[in-house]
Amino acid sequence: MITLNHYLVLAAALFSIGLYGVLTSKNALRVVISVELILNAVNVNLAAFSVFVAPRQAMGLNFVVFFMVIAAAEFGLALAIIISLYRTEDIGAIDALRKLKG
Amino acid sequence: MTLELFFFYVYALVAVAGAIGLVAARQLVHAAMSFFATLLAVAALFLLMGSQFLAAMQLFVYGGAMTVLVLFALMFTGASPDGGKQTSRAIRWLGAIVAASFFILLAAAFASAGWMVSPSQPMSVEAIATIMFSRLVVPFEIAGLALTIALIGAIVLAREDDVLGNGELAEKVGGDA
Numbered sequence: 028m029i030t031l032n033h034y035l036v037l038a039a040a041l042f043s044i045g046l047y048g049v050l051t052s053k054n055a056l057r058v059v060i061s062v063e064l065i066l067n068a069v070n071v072n073l074a075a076f077s078v079f080v081a082p083r084q085a086m087g088l089n090f091v092v093f094f095m096v097i098a099a100a101e102f103g104l105a106l107a108i109i110i111s112l113y114r115t116e117d118i119g120a121i122d123a124l125r126k127l128k129g
Numbered sequence: 130m131t132l133e134l135f136f137f138y139v140y141a142l143v144a145v146a147g148a149i150g151l152v153a154a155r156q157l158v159h160a161a162m163s164f165f166a167t168l169l170a171v172a173a174l175f176l177l178m179g180s181q182f183l184a185a186m187q188l189f190v191y192g193g194a195m196t197v198l199v200l201f202a203l204m205f206t207g208a209s210p211d212g213g214k215q216t217s218r219a220i221r222w223l224g225a226i227v228a229a230s231f232f233i234l235l236a237a238a239f240a241s242a243g244w245m246v247s248p249s250q251p252m253s254v255e256a257i258a259t260i261m262f263s264r265l266v267v268p269f270e271i272a273g274l275a276l277t278i279a280l281i282g283a284i285v286l287a288r289e290d291d292v293l294g295n296g297e298l299a300e301k302v303g304g305d306a
Binding site: 057084086093106 | 157164183195225232244250259261282
């Protein structure tokens with residue numbers, strides 16, 4: 028029998044790996060994908076809580092759908108920033124963002 | 130071990146392995162493809178939870194659209210712009226320690242939580258739609274608006290500066306840089 032804790036521990040593992048990716052990647056694109064991994068882990072958490080704790084209301088599942096919308100918007104914007112960064116600086120490294128300090 | 134639990138472990142293994150591949154692969158294309166494996170495994174987990182709608186959305190939004198977007202961005206910026214640049218070993222160790230301790234903290238919290246678990250039942254698409262179009266109808270509209278604004282902003286950010294050929298925009302951006 029799959030319990031709630033199975034899903035929670037799995038989501039925590041995905042979240043931690045995504046956290047590692049965000050903290051240690053040099054490449055801007057890999058940082059953004061790691062953020063997506065974190066959001067996906069949160070989605071697993073929300074859906075698991077919704078299904079196991081409050082199965083009569085589909086509220087948590089709705090949250091997941093909204094999270095997907097927000098993640099898609101964030102992802103598109105992040106990719107646009109990376110592409111324009113690459114166009115002006117010709118590099119994909121996250122260090123280039125230091126220039127934004129002015 | 131029931132068949133359900135066996136498949137849970139299979140998908141969980143694929144998800145975690147794909148995530149590790151994302152952070153560990155040298156080539157960015159390999160990282161993107163192993164992230165794709167994670168997304169598919171998470172979609173399968175949504176199916177195991179009994180919410181087919183979420184599994185379908187996961188496949189469409191993440192598995193389809195986002196993977197294609199990542200590959201497009203890779204095409205624009207060059208497949209491996211790492212260029213031999215690696216984070217220093219100390220930072221990698223620090224990141225691993227932070228991530229591992231965060232995981233241990235979460236796992237310990239979950240183990241001692243004691244949730245009020247109800248018997249789960251499959252959730253129909255209708256149940257999701259009923260809430261989304263009654264109580265959550267205003268957030269639904271706002272989400273659509275936010276998505277539109279974000280995508281217009283993405284186009285403005287990512288397009289060529291001198292798209293009209295009159296040099297106006299390029300001058301403005303060039304003046305700041």
